[in-house]
Amino acid sequence: MGKGEETKSVILNRAVQIASKEGLDGLTIGTLAEDLNMSKSGIFGKFQSKETLQIEVLKVGSEMFRRNVIYPALKSEPGLKRIRTLFAAWLDWVGGDALPGGCVVLGSLSNYDDKPGVVRDYLLKVELELLRLIERFLSEVKESKILKPGFKSDLFIQELWGIVLGFQLYHRFFQDAKSKARAKASFEELIQRSLAQ
Amino acid sequence: MGKGEETKSVILNRAVQIASKEGLDGLTIGTLAEDLNMSKSGIFGKFQSKETLQIEVLKVGSEMFRRNVIYPALKSEPGLKRIRTLFAAWLDWVGGDALPGGCVVLGSLSNYDDKPGVVRDYLLKVELELLRLIERFLSEVKESKILKPGFKSDLFIQELWGIVLGFQLYHRFFQDAKSKARAKASFEELIQRSLAQ
Numbered sequence: 001m002g003k004g005e006e007t008k009s010v011i012l013n014r015a016v017q018i019a020s021k022e023g024l025d026g027l028t029i030g031t032l033a034e035d036l037n038m039s040k041s042g043i044f045g046k047f048q049s050k051e052t053l054q055i056e057v058l059k060v061g062s063e064m065f066r067r068n069v070i071y072p073a074l075k076s077e078p079g080l081k082r083i084r085t086l087f088a089a090w091l092d093w094v095g096g097d098a099l100p101g102g103c104v105v106l107g108s109l110s111n112y113d114d115k116p117g118v119v120r121d122y123l124l125k126v127e128l129e130l131l132r133l134i135e136r137f138l139s140e141v142k143e144s145k146i147l148k149p150g151f152k153s154d155l156f157i158q159e160l161w162g163i164v165l166g167f168q169l170y171h172r173f174f175q176d177a178k179s180k181a182r183a184k185a186s187f188e189e190l191i192q193r194s195l196a197q
Numbered sequence: 198m199g200k201g202e203e204t205k206s207v208i209l210n211r212a213v214q215i216a217s218k219e220g221l222d223g224l225t226i227g228t229l230a231e232d233l234n235m236s237k238s239g240i241f242g243k244f245q246s247k248e249t250l251q252i253e254v255l256k257v258g259s260e261m262f263r264r265n266v267i268y269p270a271l272k273s274e275p276g277l278k279r280i281r282t283l284f285a286a287w288l289d290w291v292g293g294d295a296l297p298g299g300c301v302v303l304g305s306l307s308n309y310d311d312k313p314g315v316v317r318d319y320l321l322k323v324e325l326e327l328l329r330l331i332e333r334f335l336s337e338v339k340e341s342k343i344l345k346p347g348f349k350s351d352l353f354i355q356e357l358w359g360i361v362l363g364f365q366l367y368h369r370f371f372q373d374a375k376s377k378a379r380a381k382a383s384f385e386e387l388i389q390r391s392l393a394q
Contacts, residue, residue: 124370
């Protein structure tokens with residue numbers, strides 16, 4: 001890594017921390033420059049625009065998500081075990097403290113539902129990739145013929161998202177210590193009623 | 198309403214629209230002044246600080262929520278019907294277009310999970326009131342003895358929140374036309390498995 005790339009990486013690392021706590025829109029080139037004791041123009045020179053910086057932050061955030069949630073699932077054996085691994089890792093990620101204010105991607109979604117533009121496009125791309133991946137994991141479970149007749153992947157995945165988002169709210173916003181146990185119980189219940197009797 | 202109160206109400210109404218689309222933090226006194234063709238100091242004179250403005254916006258937002266979601270439920274008969282009315286009204290509210298970017302309270306939650314201060318305190322108060330109210334509605338259902346033994350209100354409510362947040366994501370972010378039907382199916386399923394056999 002050259003000196004220029006190194007500086008960029010230092011800026012980006014700090015930007016991810018700030019965006020995690022303040023939200024992607026709370027991250028401004030001005031506050032970032034102040035925080036890093038750099039000039040605004042120095043940061044502009046590396047990122048050209050606020051949108052470029054935001055997308056770079058989301059790239060780092062989604063790479064962290066991949067490493068912490070998706071890779072463990074991919075390494076697990078296909079089928080029910082892979083879905084369980086994905087969910088457990090996802091809860092650990094949402095409830096963990098690798099970033100000071102939680103997942104920078106997940107924390108940005110509700111802010112970008114009504115803001116068209118390159119940032120929303122990037123978020124949508126990342127999240128649709130995740131949906132497709134979960135669909136693939138579910139089709140592996142289907143192959144083992146353990147799911148009940150009429151099982152609906154799309155309903156399962158929306159419910160799964162609901163459990164994760166409910167956990168995020170209860171854990172991070174309400175700071176309720178029982179939230180993770182409840183999320184696990186809901187997930188287990190969802191699995192059980194998806195199986196053939 | 199005096200002239201001063203009227204101006205304040207006009208400012209606030211516009212502020213709620215902006216906060217709904219841009220997020221509570223995307224609302225600045227500068228952009229609001231520009232939008233309304235007023236001076237910044239004129240707006241400061243009415244609200245004193247950004248936090249006061251944000252809390253006033255949340256007050257309007259939660260009053261809208263009350264009118265659209267809570268009052269219909271309170272007018273409904275106690276028991277299962279009241280819970281169903283609450284949920285149906287909640288989905289209509291989250292999926293509706295009374296505000297350009299959706300519920301200003303719900304849209305702010307994930308932004309304030311890690312930001313201590315008066316705005317978070319206010320949001321928490323409003324959301325805890327809602328939790329207590331749903332608990333009360335559920336205790337009315339319990340009285341009718343139709344719930345299964347071992348029914349857990351706290352698990353039910355976290356799942357209910359999950360269904361609403363999952364719907365919000367699928368409807369507003371993914372813009373998936375089937376999201377409401379799925380949320381209704383998940384809710385009905387939650388009700389059915391809460392009942393004694």
